[in-house]
Amino acid sequence: MRIYLAYLVRFGVTICVFVGCGHAQVRGVYPLGMSATNAGVTPESGFTYSNAFLFYSRDQLKSPDGQVVATGQQSVLMDMNSFVWVSKKKIKALGGAIFSAAATLPIANNSLSSTVQGAVSGGGGFADSYYQPCILGWRRSRADVRVIYGFLAPTGRFNTGTSDNVGSGYWTSVLAAGETLYLTKNRKTSLSAFQMYEFHGIQRGTHIHPGQTVDLDYSLTHLFQLPNDIRLQLGLAGYESWQTTDKTGPTITLQEAAALYRVNALGFASNVILPERKVTLSLKYFKEFSDRSTFQGYSLQISGAITF
Numbered sequence: 001m002r003i004y005l006a007y008l009v010r011f012g013v014t015i016c017v018f019v020g021c022g023h024a025q026v027r028g029v030y031p032l033g034m035s036a037t038n039a040g041v042t043p044e045s046g047f048t049y050s051n052a053f054l055f056y057s058r059d060q061l062k063s064p065d066g067q068v069v070a071t072g073q074q075s076v077l078m079d080m081n082s083f084v085w086v087s088k089k090k091i092k093a094l095g096g097a098i099f100s101a102a103a104t105l106p107i108a109n110n111s112l113s114s115t116v117q118g119a120v121s122g123g124g125g126f127a128d129s130y131y132q133p134c135i136l137g138w139r140r141s142r143a144d145v146r147v148i149y150g151f152l153a154p155t156g157r158f159n160t161g162t163s164d165n166v167g168s169g170y171w172t173s174v175l176a177a178g179e180t181l182y183l184t185k186n187r188k189t190s191l192s193a194f195q196m197y198e199f200h201g202i203q204r205g206t207h208i209h210p211g212q213t214v215d216l217d218y219s220l221t222h223l224f225q226l227p228n229d230i231r232l233q234l235g236l237a238g239y240e241s242w243q244t245t246d247k248t249g250p251t252i253t254l255q256e257a258a259a260l261y262r263v264n265a266l267g268f269a270s271n272v273i274l275p276e277r278k279v280t281l282s283l284k285y286f287k288e289f290s291d292r293s294t295f296q297g298y299s300l301q302i303s304g305a306i307t308f
Contacts (some may be wrong), residue, residue, distance in 0.1 A: 027261070028198045028213030029128070029152050029172050030058075030243060031078060033286050033299055036217040036237040037269045039178030039194035041145035042098050042137030043307065054078040058297030060286075064259050066292055074295045077109040078127070097136040104130040108156070109165050123164035129157035133278040142187075148176040160205030170210065171201040174197035190221040208249030211260065212297060216240040219269050237269035237284060245295075262292040265299070278307040 007160040017238050055077055061070040086100040132150040151174065158166020176196040182260035183189045198213040222233025243260040267286035274280070 003159075009219050027263070027294060028169055028210075028215060028243075029168060029200075030196055030198065030215045030241070030272040031215070031255075032215060032238065032239040032241055033082075033217055033265065033284055033301060035178060035194035036239060036284065037192055037221055037233065037235070037271060037282075038144075038180055038190070039192040039217065039219075040137075040146050041178075042061065042100060042135075042144065042146055042179035043084060045086045045303060048082075048084040048086075048305055048307045050082045050084070050303060052080045052082070052282075052301065052303035054080065055300045056297065057299075058295035062291045062294060062296055064293045066290060074297070075110065075204040079107045081105045081107075089135075091305070093245070094136065095138060097138055100135040100137065102132040102135065106130075110166070123157065123166045125157055125166045128152050128167045129155045142182045144180045146178045148174070148178075150174045150176065152308045154204070158204070168203070169205065170203040173199045173201075175199075189221070190223075191220050193218045203249075206249060206251070208247065208252060210248045211243040211245045214242055214244055221269065231273040231275070233269075233271040233273065234265070237286070238264075238266040240264055254290055259293040262290075262307065263301075264288060264290050264293055267299075275290075278306045 001051045034052070034054070056075070057073040059071060060068045060071070063069045082102060082104045084102040087098060088175040089099075091099060105124070106127045106129065107159035130150060130152050132148055133174075134149045135146060137146040138144065152168070152172040154167050154169055154171060156165070158165045158169035160169075174196050176194065178192070178194040180190050180192045183191060187259065194215075194217040196215040198215070200210040200212060202209045217237070217239045219235050219236075219237040221233050224232045224234070226232055241261075241263040243262070246257040246260070248257060265286040265288040267284065269284045270282065272281045280301045282301070282305075284299075286299040288296045288298060
């Protein structure tokens with residue numbers, strides 16, 4: 001039974017950060033890049049456990065026009081535990097769709113420091129958890145497709161005015177889709193894309209409504225057959241994210257509301273698949289560029305999954 005970690009571990013904690021005492025919204029809640037490979041593929045039936053270690057490091061704060069306005073260090077560490085269940089039966093009324101569901105329980109640690117001010121904020125602990133109660137997938141000879149409804153619950157610690165928050169303090173609903181197109185008949189060369197729209201709620205205590213977000217992951221990969229039935233998937237990968245609506249709230253200025261962020265990144269992705277052991281290992285690296293109204297840096301993602 002073949003399992004690819006990159007499409008099992010989807011989501012996690014928020015990486016929205018407030019700079020000092022300001023209200024600049026600099027990221028959405030989706031850990032960018034996680035669904036860059038095999039985005040449309042539905043796992044085989046049964047239960048799967050996966051664990052992902054994500055590290056986001058950023059050292060430049062960009063203005064709306066792309067200029068560096070501050071330097072320092074923003075780091076986010078996430079250990080994400082995901083539990084996935086895939087049904088054995090297909091839903092004939094929906095064109096043979098396969099139903100699955102998933103839950104992700106993350107532990108996070110984040111810190112923010114300024115070159116001028118020194119340490120600004122930091123915190124660690126159980127973060128916002130993510131649930132996907134409805135995932136529908138379709139398998140075709142030259143394409144795999146999935147559609148997803150999910151929500152992020154504000155289970156992480158959040159207290160207004162403190163500097164050690166781990167959670168976002170608001171609910172987020174998401175609609176997402178993933179597509180994997182096989183460019184060759186043997187399905188070894190594939191083009192994948194994953195899209196998500198984040199509908200953010202109102203933050204408790206502050207009554208701030210973060211702007212909505214669009215996320216896009218993508219990759220072009222090739223699968224190599226190695227000795228002992230080991231399979232190696234390698235390719236280019238990237239992600240994009242941009243804020244689509246203004247941030248609003250009683251303390252948000254017109255300038256802050258108009259500072260819509262944009263994120264761009266390119267890098268590489270690799271998966272090692274061991275079909276007989278039902279194990280997959282994954283490594284991804286992304287370097288960000290030309291960001292707007294957000295921190296800019298890089299991301300390293302290491303993960304593994306096993307199916308029972």
